[in-house]
Amino acid sequence: xxxxxxxxxxxxxxxxxxxxxxxxxxxxxxxxxxxxxxxxxxxxxxxxxxxxxxxxxxxxxxxxxxxxxxxxxxxxxxxxxxxxxxxxxxxxxxxxxxxxxxxxxxxxxxxxxx
Amino acid sequence: xxxxxxxxxxxxxxxxxxxxxxxxxxxxxxxxxxxxxxxxxxxxxxxxxxxxxxxxxxxxxxxxxxxxxxxxxxxxxxxxxxxxxxxxxxxxxxxxxxxxxxxxxxxxxxxx
Numbered sequence: 001x002x003x004x005x006x007x008x009x010x011x012x013x014x015x016x017x018x019x020x021x022x023x024x025x026x027x028x029x030x031x032x033x034x035x036x037x038x039x040x041x042x043x044x045x046x047x048x049x050x051x052x053x054x055x056x057x058x059x060x061x062x063x064x065x066x067x068x069x070x071x072x073x074x075x076x077x078x079x080x081x082x083x084x085x086x087x088x089x090x091x092x093x094x095x096x097x098x099x100x101x102x103x104x105x106x107x108x109x110x111x112x113x114x
Numbered sequence: 115x116x117x118x119x120x121x122x123x124x125x126x127x128x129x130x131x132x133x134x135x136x137x138x139x140x141x142x143x144x145x146x147x148x149x150x151x152x153x154x155x156x157x158x159x160x161x162x163x164x165x166x167x168x169x170x171x172x173x174x175x176x177x178x179x180x181x182x183x184x185x186x187x188x189x190x191x192x193x194x195x196x197x198x199x200x201x202x203x204x205x206x207x208x209x210x211x212x213x214x215x216x217x218x219x220x221x222x223x224x225x226x
Binding site: 044059 | 115118145146148155156157158159160163202204206213214215216217218219
C-alpha cells in the first residue's frame with residue numbers, strides 16, 4: 001500500500017508566524033500535491049511538484065510557498081500565517097501517468113492560526 | 115476551471131439499503147472520474163474510477179458514466195455501517211499538469 005506521511009498532524013500558530021508542513025512519500029511517485037479542505041469547499045490545489053527541485057502553483061497559491069528537496073519530501077510553507085489559512089491540509093502523491101492516475105493522500109495536518 | 119457538483123449533500127439510510135450518489139462535471143474532455151471515501155479525521159482514499167462511457171463494477175460498488183450528460187453516479191449495494199463516510203467525486207484533467215478537481219462531497223450515514 002502506498003504511504004504518505006504528514007507532520008505535524010496538528011499545529012496552532014500565531015498570526016504573522018511562519019509555519020512549515022512536511023510530507024514524506026515512500027511510493028517513488030514523481031508528482032506530489034498540497035491541497036486544503038474547508039467546509040463548503042472541495043479539496044483545492046495549492047501547489048504541486050513534478051519531481052525533486054520543481055514546484056508549481058496550483059489554483060490557490062497566494063500566501064503559500066512549496067519546496068521539493070527530494071523525490072520523497074514536499075513541504076508547504078506559510079511565511080506569514082493569517083487566520084484565513086486555518087484549515088486542514090492534505091498532501092498527496094501520484095505517478096502522473098496516462099492511466100487513471102490515482103492519488104494517495106496523507107492523513108492531513110490541521111492548522112489553526114490565532 | 116472544472117466545476118464538480120455532488121448531490122445529495124447528505125444521506126441517511128438503513129443497513130442493507132442501496133445507496134446512489136451523484137456527480138456532475140462541466141467539461142466532457144475530462145479524463146478519468148474518481149470516487150474517494152473519507153472517514154472523519156482521515157485522508158481521502160480512492161475507491162473506484164471510470165474513463166469510458168458505461169458502467170464499471172467492483173465488489174459492492176458500481177459506477178456509471180455518461181459523458182454526453184456530464185454525469186457520473188456511484189452505487190453502493192448492501193450498505194454497511196462501515197460505509198458511513200464522506201464520498202468525494204474527483205475529475206482528473208491533463209491541463210498541462212495532472213490535476214484533479216473535487217466536489218464538496220456527500221456525507222453518508224448507514225444506520226444499523
